[in-house]
Amino acid sequence: EGRDVNLITIKDITENKLAQDILANSEQRFKSVWENALDAMRLTDENGTIVLVNQAYCNLVEKKRVEVEGSNLSVVSQKEYKNIVQTKYIENFHHRNFNTKYECYLELWNNKKVYVEVAHSFISIAEHPELLLTVFHDISSRKIAEDDLKLSEEKYRNLFDTMPNGYYKSTRDGYFIDANSAFIKMLGYESLEELKKIYIPETIYVKPSEREDVLSNNPEFVEHLETYRLKTKDGRIIWIEDNARYITDEDGNILYNEGICKEITDRKNAEDAIHESEIRFSIAFNSSPAPLVISEIESGKIIDVNEQWIRMLGYSREENLGRSSKDLGIWTDSFIRDQAINDAKEKRYFKNIPVRFITKSGDFRDVYWSAEVISLKGNDVLLSMIYDYTEQKISEDRLKENEERFRITIEQTEQIVYDLDIVTGRIIWNGAVEKLTGYYYEEFQEFDVNKWEELIHPEDRKSAIELLNKVISDVSIYKMEYRLEKKNGSYIFVEDNGIVLQGKDVKAARMLGTLKDISDRKLTLIREQERTNRIEMQSSALVEISTHESLLK
Structure with missing residues (x-):
């Protein structure tokens, strides 16, 4: 109409605005969930570039967000595996060859290993290429616990199989449920299967009643050491020391009984031997x-x-x-x-x-x-x-007194008393040894029959020995005068009087005798003989002179 007017176009964007608000709220919620998630989360593209991570991921790999986002996967991988990790990721991404969920060790750039549960899923975001969302759930603690449990079970099994003591489980009715190698070997069986087939009261107890005795001694079957006999497969009787108990359920019903035992046959035999020894000692002690x-x-x-x-x-x-x-x-x-x-x-x-x-x-x-x-x-x-030895000592003292009196008597008579063992040639000397021979008493005890013969003057030796041999042979009396050499080399005249005695097993066993110094008497006789000889010679000379004078006349 010839007037200027404003043409206003109105578009209803209520729904669009609502959608934007919803999207903003959704992004806000996503960001809140993403950042506050306990599990580590990572978005990567087809080239292995890390697009987005949450704080839990940064904590897991121990790197800052700025160090990770925009970098490829090698930034969080061990140095020696960086190229492999990157190449393998691109290949798997292209072929969509990722396991949906699995467990593995995550080997990080700092050589740290983290055991994680990994979940992969591909996601599409408007105006963005497809991305891979990877969620890492740290299960290191659970893995350590599982490994510890496994190790503990292995140790228990190893202990169970290798422990030197026997271990068993058995029913109240009298059949074995389980046993270790030591217990099976202790009873002489080949295997657990063979052991399970036997009826305990009749097979391994010496008497069936002995099992009931063991149970009656410990009716509640609390842990308590019991000592009793068992019979091995080959019939040998052994003693064992058993620490057994009942295993019950929550209601107190007996499931089975188990025990740890060891063979004490050697110890029991030793204890019995000690007991018998003590009895024998007591008898010997009191009857000695x-x-x-x-x-x-x-x-x-x-x-x-x-x-x-x-x-x-x-x-x-x-x-x-x-x-x-x-x-x-x-x-x-x-x-x-x-x-x-x-x-x-x-x-x-x-x-x-x-x-x-x-x-x-x-x-x-x-x-x-x-x-x-x-x-x-x-x-x-x-x-x-x-x-x-009181009585013996009294007798010995009396004997010593008698011997002392005898020694004094002999010494006063200035004689040597000897006791010759004819078999051994040994001579026991007593009396006036030192006075007659010049040798000390102890020194002269070393003179046997051979040394005695050497002391006899060479001119007298042959006749003295011949007479000795004769009287030994005849078991008769020995009487001889000869010269005996003293320690200083001089000689004395002795009178040797002896008697040969018979023995049980030999004809002549000993000769007892005395040596008496007769030098004075012998020298007097020699001087008288020499004087007589001189007188006789003088008389003969006078006769010759008288006869010669008579002839001259």
């Missing part, structure tokens, strides 16, 4: 004819005595037990006891120490004390054995 006493080493406190000890000292058993020998007052010299105990501690024994005891009545008993350290109920104690 020698006085015996068991005492503590340090204190000397008496633990046990036998009847002979009681008889020797006069103290009753009650007076002995619990008291020390010093308390009883039996020592004339307690220092000997202390010194002997020191020897016992060092050497664990001592022998034949001469001791004088005082009896309850005040008498003296001369004894030889021997002792040895022994083990009694796990403790070291002293077992003492006494040899009472």
